[in-house]
Amino acid sequence: MKFDSVIMGGGLAGLVAGISLQQAGKSTAIVSMGQNSLHFFSGSFESMTEPPQRVADLFKDAGIGLHYRQGVRLMPLGTFRESAMSLEDIELFPSEKFARRVLIVNFQGYHDFFSSFLAEGLEKKGMRCRIRLINIPDIDPTHQGPGEMRSVQIARTMDRIWEKVVQEIRLLLKDEDAVILPQVFGLQDISVPGRIRQALPAKVVFVGTMPPSVPGVRTQMLLKKRYQLLGGTYLMGDEAIKAHVHEGVVHSVVTRNLDSHYLEASNFILATGGLFSKGLVSNPFQLYEPVFGLDVEFAEDRNTWYNPAFKEDQPYMGYGVKADDTLHAIIDGKPLENLYAIGSILGATHPELGSGAGLAINSALVAVDQILSEK
Numbered sequence: 363m364k365f366d367s368v369i370m371g372g373g374l375a376g377l378v379a380g381i382s383l384q385q386a387g388k389s390t391a392i393v394s395m396g397q398n399s400l401h402f403f404s405g406s407f408e409s410m411t412e413p414p415q416r417v418a419d420l421f422k423d424a425g426i427g428l429h430y431r432q433g434v435r436l437m438p439l440g441t442f443r444e445s446a447m448s449l450e451d452i453e454l455f456p457s458e459k460f461a462r463r464v465l466i467v468n469f470q471g472y473h474d475f476f477s478s479f480l481a482e483g484l485e486k487k488g489m490r491c492r493i494r495l496i497n498i499p500d501i502d503p504t505h506q507g508p509g510e511m512r513s514v515q516i517a518r519t520m521d522r523i524w525e526k527v528v529q530e531i532r533l534l535l536k537d538e539d540a541v542i543l544p545q546v547f548g549l550q551d552i553s554v555p556g557r558i559r560q561a562l563p564a565k566v567v568f569v570g571t572m573p574p575s576v577p578g579v580r581t582q583m584l585l586k587k588r589y590q591l592l593g594g595t596y597l598m599g600d601e602a603i604k605a606h607v608h609e610g611v612v613h614s615v616v617t618r619n620l621d622s623h624y625l626e627a628s629n630f631i632l633a634t635g636g637l638f639s640k641g642l643v644s645n646p647f648q649l650y651e652p653v654f655g656l657d658v659e660f661a662e663d664r665n666t667w668y669n670p671a672f673k674e675d676q677p678y679m680g681y682g683v684k685a686d687d688t689l690h691a692i693i694d695g696k697p698l699e700n701l702y703a704i705g706s707i708l709g710a711t712h713p714e715l716g717s718g719a720g721l722a723i724n725s726a727l728v729a730v731d732q733i734l735s736e737k
């Protein structure tokens with residue numbers, strides 16, 4: 363099978379690259395093994411402030427609403443984090459004390475939302491909190507089975523019955539000026555969080571739950587749908603296992619499912635993620651990149667990979683494959699002519715491109731611009 367570009371990895375970086383190349387009239391395929399970091403996404407894009415117009419347009423065309431104001435976001439355990447570019451349903455506040463009195467609402471049988479931690483965190487900031495559980499029979503675990511009480515399963519029901527939830531909250535509200543709800547709305551119908559906000563007489567704040575992240579899964583679904591609508595070939599559940607490289611040029615990629623039908627292309631993009639997604643793999647002696655055997659930047663002494671203060675930034679998170687300024691991946695000290703490394707597989711090797719989701723988007727665009735500028 364022959365394409366203009368083959369992208370390995372269908373997370374944020376791979377999808378942004380795929381959509382941009384399809385929009386530019388290129389034929390592409392994305393090979394994507396499994397879950398990606400978007401399934402754990404908070405909804406705020408690290409190191410992105412106001413994005414360039416092309417990024418804003420890319421998300422808008424995929425049906426993903428964004429806002430860009432600076433502010434702080436309430437985290438699942440009641441702490442706050444500074445954020446900027448975020449999904450539309452993520453509330454950002456100018457300061458941590460965003461209300462006087464807060465009603466925290468959870469659903470009976472749902473254990474992946476931490477009401478008490480939230481209340482403790484908010485009370486420290488001078489907000490008075492009440493926690494209430496409401497019983498929504500449609501998501502009752504005795505009907506669904508406890509294994510079904512995960513954010514995404516609940517969200518499928520909530521998009522249909524959100525008006526019932528609003529009615530229950532109206533009965534509970536006293537003098538609170540804010541209501542906190544688990545982020546289990548708007549999986550399939552992106553208008554639901556906005557409608558809940560309009561229907562309640564208090565500020566409504568949706569707060570993250572245990573994974574999977576509903577806004578993250580929705581973002582992944584919408585980007586993938588957009589990519590496919592533009593004609594991209596998404597090879598779901600397949601894995602790039604090795605490549606044919608000759609004299610610094612990649613000719614084809616072998617995947618687990620396609621067996622002897624190699625994926626051939628003029629350009630290849632490696633967006634297989636970091637250690638978390640198996641784009642990088644570790645053993646007791648080294649960190650390596652499993653598809654091409656690219657050069658990887660990491661500390662020789664394994665004891666220095668971790669900081670025992672586990673809440674601090676961990677050195678291993680900065681390790682990544684080596685790539686030149688235009689993100690051509692490097693093997694044995696030399697850049698490959700037509701292989702680009704993008705997203706979290708780069709670790710912190712290119713700090714000028716940001717970190718987290720910002721790195722995924724910025725590096726994807728650098729690779730796309732390079733590919734489009736080539737004859």
Ligand SMILES: Cc1cc2nc3c(=O)[nH]c(=O)nc-3n(C[C@H](O)[C@H](O)[C@H](O)COP(=O)(O)OP(=O)(O)OC[C@H]3O[C@@H](n4cnc5c(N)ncnc54)[C@H](O)[C@@H]3O)c2cc1C
Nearest residue numbers: 371373374375395396398399404408602635705706718719
């Ligand atoms: C748990 C977690 C939460 C995060 N939350 C945030 C956040 O809230 N905000 C933020 O800005 N950043 C966050 N990040 C940082 C995150 O790395 C980026 O946001 C970004 O989503 C990374 O995208 P990516 O496409 O580079 O990699 P990934 O999202 O990791 O995607 C890589 C994909 O490649 C696939 N893959 C791997 N090997 C192969 C192979 N050989 N063949 C085919 N496919 C393969 C994987 O299965 C995966 O689907 C988080 C990271 C983690 C790990």
